[in-house]
Amino acid sequence: MVDRRAFMKSGAMALFAAGLGGVPSFIARAADSRKILAPYKKNKVLVCIFQRGAMDGLMAVSPYTDPQLKILRPTLYMSPAESEGKLIDLDGRFGLHPSLQAFSPFFTEGRMAIVHGVGSPNNTRSHFDAQDYMESGTPFSKSTSSGWLNRAVGLLGHDAATTPFRAVSITSALPRSMYGDNESLAINNLQEFAIQMRGNPLASNLASKSFEQLYDQTTSDILNKTGKESFDAMKMLDVNNLKKYQPAPGVVYPNTAIGGSLKQIATLIKMDVGMEVAFAESGGWDTHFNQGSANGALARNLKDFSDSIAVFWKDLEAYQDDVTIMTMTEFGRTAHQNGTGGTDHGRASCLFVLGNDVKGGKVYNNIKTLNKEDLEDGRDLPVSTDFRSVFSAVANGHLHINDNKQLFPQWDGNSLSLMKTV
């Protein structure tokens, strides 16, 4: 296992020794404050996965005993019965979609909690708006410039100016959740993190040095700031070490977008680069058309999603006590199926929290029935749990952040009691 000191030696220090690279500023800062002697061992890591497009919570975790469900969804309905899709029964009321099989042991072992009927108090059914609100954490204010995960980083309460990898998103662009003043990094592919000229390492170094000078002096704020962060991160994340990196024995990630993203997050966790918040996305949840039931488009996506998370968890074996994974999606889908074998934009959905700090084995919910009078606008599963009460609970319990006022301004609700440590 490559630890932080070792790869600093072989990465940044090698550059320094060649006389071509400067000392990265974060290392200089670290050396100053002697932080370098205290590696990031004790850090907890929160991994958030955003399911973009609005996952159909009623199909992922189905309240199959509600007689309305079969009426509202004649061709989508499933139950634990062999002939009705073979849901995995969780508690006699909710059933896990068979494609989420990989979650079943986590639930049984009490490591995974499911929260159902969760969503935003703002009833917008626009993907863009609902994502925006969920990620900013202020469902009635578009003008909030920061994202909730960025604020979380600022509230961690210990000085971590020593790493550019404190908050990392495995996306080509920084997600709304990570907008803000606290340094955050978006990387699509860790392997690309270097100035490269094929067959010409020394010229690469000179080019790198030139670019660093140019980005240091530009009058464009965004280019200047991002340039600096890029060079710091590049020096720390020596791609040569990265290439040698292998997942734990027997661990094979699905060759999919979310599988690849989680693999990279696992790499960063195991490289001990000081990451505390990680973010990944999963797409394809906007199932307006022929979503299928036990098989089909949604089933395939659920399988990829849960398999990737389960493999990630296995890969992290030695780190499991320090890692919590939370999923989220902008809203749920209509209780009734639409005219094209799919479901339209609705309100509440469900989410999954996995970790050894989690009081799992339970479907947390305040869901009544699917009778028309209990549905929002007569059509959608209403939001009976504010997403902020879940996000804050995880931030409190896992990251030990206790200032909910700063984390979610304009909110004075209570956090859900789903973590062990609080």
Place this chain on the structure above:
Amino acid sequence: MNFRRMYKTFTVGASLTVLLAFVQGNHSSSDPRINMPYKKMGLTQEQAAAHLLGRFTFGATPGQIKEVVDMGLEKWLQQQLDSKLSDDEVTRRLPDSSYDALGMSNEAIVNTYLNAGQVIRIAAKNNLINKDSVKNLDKPEYRAQLKAIMDAQGFKPQQDLQRQLVNQKIIRSAYGQNQLQEVLTDFWFNHFNVSLSKGQCQQFVMPYERDAIRKNVLGNFETLLLATAKHPAMLEYLDNASSVSNDNDIARKQEAGAIARLEKQKLDALAKDSTGASAQQIQKTMDARKSQGLNENYAREVMELHTMGVDGGYTQTDVTTVAKALTGWGIMPLYKDAPGMKLIEAAGPALLAKKGYVVDGDFLFRADKHNENAKLILGQLFPVNGGYNEGVQVLQMLANHPSTAKFICTKLAARFVCDTPSAELVGKMTDTYLKTKGNIRAVLITMVNQRQFWDEKALREKIKSPFEFAISAIRATNADVQQPFQIYNWVTRMGQRFYYYQAPTGFPDRASYWINTGSLLNRMNFGLAFATEKIPGVKINLAALNDNHEPESAEAALVIYSKILLPERNLDENIRRLTALVKDSNIGQKLKTAANKLTPASVTNPDNMNMQPVSSSDEMMAAQDAPLTRRQRKANEKAALSRKNLPVTTLYVAGNTSTLAQVTGIIIGSPEFQRK
């Protein structure tokens, strides 16, 4: 197809009206006068031309600023607004031999460019293939068999259609004369986004850009909106083609008939099979049929993203009602021998017209699937039995709504002026929009006639998107791009996989979306790879840019090429910093010594850092660009190292990497080159 030809006459009236509107919309006499206040804002003609080229083209080509100044800025802009310049270079680079799909109809495309599944289905239907062998798709002999069938039937792989689509965008943007038209095609496509990531619409994306977007980018917004609404690509992408109503007489009769037939089948099945398994299946079909209906996806996005904007003042009820107004909007059956076509042919145009059906090209309005009730939308009443025209009127109302004017003008200003345009500028543009009923040319002229367009705060304020960045590099260096798909792979790596953006929002058009640590490093790497010709198929004659004078030193190259690639910019600080670096003889000496020590093995070592193909369609393309063999590479390196009389500062280490190319790469990757 005869029938289709017959329909052309049937719809000729409608087409003429559209054509007339288009011609009138494009008539320059109705445009406001171009009166750009750049002098008042303290800019020289050259600076103003540079700014105009930065925003209305994909980047200035060498010498273009002088050309525009000589011609007159107003005349140049007028030419761009007219977009009638001949494009021989584009035609030459897109020969029919390798770009046959570009002129094809939707119908020709769906019957030519098939995915493997479709080929198998057709082959199985015609007994050309053994169905059981379908499972062994990976076997080479099976693939060969598939290919043989495709060749025999004249089928082509869909990846090839996508290659043509991607390549033509790069070619038109890099080499086209009508640059503004192409910039706006990029803008409006992104506004009315459709995506290759959605299987049902992907075959139509190319004709969508060609027929619905590019033709209308400088016309009226209403025309553009209607063209997108009725195109198969949009009808599939946002599901409107499958949104139907069962609330009308014909539909009810059809429904009753179908259900009666299914009931009978169910009874028969029950009689034959006591377990009831197949009866259950029929019941499911019946349930599905009963629940066939409304899909409000397009209705929502057309208001939120295409016209009024999310705060435009509509309600959930408006969304649902607009969806009802647009029920029955669908696509003509396009597949060869499609059963629907036989029904339509049997009915004949007269009967269909009488029943309220409308055929316009590949668009089909199915009167039997339209919700015929009266509707209240945004406070306006639409009476019963509105038919096809009801949907048209709703879209016209949306196109000319004040919220739409403001939303569209804000978006145009954000693209052409700055990420957060002032309310005053947007206000002026909105006034013109409303006065001219959405004349895009007039709105653009109003924009450049405002001081805000020329304000110091707007100059160099916009950051190029990855696509704009790559194309501007091609234009600034007069590069010859023989394999455009290689450029696409790089643009993807830099964060813009164009034609694949999944969400209907399109790419967010602001610097904070494009610029982040990972993408920024890739921009720098692109600059280096591009200028040193490490991107396959890219040829650059750098000496020609400087009248074939080779700079004497790295410092001279830096000064001369900075001015060539970034004209009309103040680069003193850039040059000062870099000069200090290249002048450091110690580093130069080190590099030279190191270069001599390099073994071929260590030179070729970083090969596994090569770009990864982004998808299977890219893999196909990447395969064409087989890397040099080890032996070839060794020979190249040896030749390079053996060159004599290299100046001390030369970074000539391996390959065909000259100092000049590297300096150029650094300039292209520099922050100044990211700004437009």
